[in-house]
Amino acid sequence: MHSAVIERFKSKTAVIGIVGLGYVGLPLMLRYNSIGFNVIGIDIDEVKVARLNAGESYIEHISAEKILAARTSGFVATNDFSRASECDALILCVPTPLNKYREPDMSFVINTTDALKPYLRAGQIVSLESTTYPGTTEEELLPRVQEQGLIVGESIFLVYSPEREDPGNPNFETRTIPKVIGGHTPACLEVGVALYEQAIDRVVQVSSTKAAEMTKLLENIHRAVNIGLVNEMKIVADRMGIDIFEVVDAAATKPFGFTAYYPGPGLGGHCIPIDPFYLTWKAREYGLHTRFIELSGEVNRYMPEWVVSKTADALNSQGKPLNGSKILMLGVAYKKNVDDMRESPAVEIMGILDKKGAIVSYSDPHVPVFHAHGDYQFDLTSESLDAECLNKYDAVILATDHALFDYELIANNSNLIIDTRGKFRSYKSNVVKA
Template sequence: MPDAAQILIERFTRRDACVGVVGLGYVGLPLVRALHDAGFRVIGYDVDDAKIEQLRRGEAYLKHLGDALPKELAASDRFTPTSSPEDLSACDAICLCVPTPLGSHQEPDLSYVEDSTRMVGSVLKAGALVVLESTSYPGTTREVCLPLLESGNRRCGRDFFLAFSPEREDPGRRGFETRTIPRLVGGIDEPSGKVAHALYSAAVEQAVLLDSAETAEAAKLLENIYRAVNIALVNELKPVLADMGIDIWKVIKAAATKPFGFQAFYPGPGLGGHCIPIDPYYLTHKAREYGHATRFIELAGEINSRMPLAVVDRVAHALNQDAKPVKGSRVLVVGIAYKPDVDDVRETPAAEIIRLLLERGAIVSYHDPHIARFPDMRRYQFDLASSPLDQAHVDAADCVLIVTNHSDLDYALLAARAKLIVDTRDAMARVTPGQARVVKA
């Protein structure tokens, strides 16, 4: 093993090192917390000056992480937020946590990975480690990042180290945090793998060293494809069972009593978030290079992306039973975040549902305790602000449509006062039935 690798491993093990985190979003900021808590000096870099200013002032911009974290970081002499690339030249390791979205034709958009890798290459200290954490297809670290870092005579495994370590963060999930979620690590070469493994072993409870960056990249995609496919399966079965008079949520609960061979996934209004609707297509793209089709991924995408339309059809059908057309009916959408208890609307199915309802002439309002205004999105712009979830608003609605089952909503009020509830999450199962007619969608 090169001396430089051994030196880094010893420094990481002693937590006597400075680690840079590039991209301080849903993944980067929790990583900062894990590294800082472990005792490292941490430099947090982002191109978004607003985030850097908020971190300097100790203000929270990701509510689910709590108010204490930014305050603690702002008061710490081991944390520096910055938007100056030169500050990263002090780092012994730099982790890239930048977005990996899809382009307009569902193709991977690696521009954030390329830009940030180029920037890191321009300031990288000799002998330092670079780790890509952003989700991408197998080969990204070697084929995209490596050439950008190996400029001039600088060589990986000798002058710097390069690895992939996928982030498995699940914002809003209780009981897990960066430190307690096992980490996969795969290097571009053996020294890189060992150096990266030493870094994460010092910051999280369990780091698993794999044989290559590609295995780590593929493992992350398998995890998310597995979710997308299984969610599509229950989404497909939902109307089939409903037409047989069977409640799919009861069926899943029953099947989940089997202690092996079955894992529960739940139907819903469609996929959301920065991961599950997007990541599988990264593999689809790469598979084409090898002449393969990824039919499960395509089929799951097709089924899951049809869900908003299925939900709106259900609303139309339920209103029809009350002798009301969609046009002119007041629909109160409850929950617009893509999943419970977060303020994240990226790829939220609520956007397409609201667009379809507006297109059909419904008068749409929404309530979400985590999102005061519906933010402008690439494909959707609504001039909507969250209404209170009180008696007057519930009484006024012809239909309450539950899209996201946040835990701190007054479901008892909905049961007691709403005329009609279309429930995409089986959220009303938790309260005693009231006057509301509940239709599962």
């Protein structure tokens, strides 16, 4: 059975199903479509489905032209899960957030698998790409996939291959980012490699789905811990009157044994602030307490409070209270040059400022409108930056260092700048490092 499935991928006669058409699923769809595969996209969001079928994009760095080209060459989006039966591969790219107790919320993965279950058939491969704790594929997907009598490794195949998208990074694309993959059985792994090696330049095989799941967590925990370290160093350096950005730049000249991580206002995005807690949760099942990981999480979660504290102190030094001050947030996306606001520390900072009585506005060339977001009910539009706009604010906080910002304009026309990104290091008179 698995040899016939592999041949369909090699000959590009297989139909690829992408389940979840967001920041991970949409680029993957475009890649498979561009190399000649017939692709069906499945998403529960009717608005997304309608926009894609109309040739429109809802992600800034993915152009409408690319979506329209995919539509022209056969791609179709649907919220009809029965079409999964047409697919030879079902690649799951759905969210895995935390609940209010900072525990894994597996509802998207479980509900999606349950919705696909009636339409699974012999000869398919199911691949989970969502970041999750080690054991998810075996514990949650395996029994559901086999519920209808299919046998994983014989009549149907199951793999885990974590997504590695980096939106806004011009140096990498879906094709060039190596793909880690682990199979439930050796036959599953062979089929999974055949699926991904058509679209990805390098496929990295590991021994199991658990190893692949742990690989993704290690990647993101590595970043979270190192960012937590440099954020803590930032606070120490600030108390000592040392520029932490200067220190990191100097340390980065060492050609071995050091990787540069830069501080900021906190962690954002769907991965780095969330994924480490998948492992801390699972580790408790084995009687382990991951203190190192949790400590870095505490440091990173504190950063928005630190920025607000620095802002309040800076305003106080000018004889102004935080309550009633007009503050402009520069950037509300979680990272530069993207429109993604998920888990953005800028939003957290805005929420804290608002609760303390500040009058908050924002400017972000990538986010023209800011409606309700999580716990925050702001209804704002992005301010256009010019000298008059900047001058009317008591303080501006640089939270996201977009390339489209005119930093000289900002420096020369702002009454007070709270710099969380080190972009105004050459300016002294009206800049406070945070």
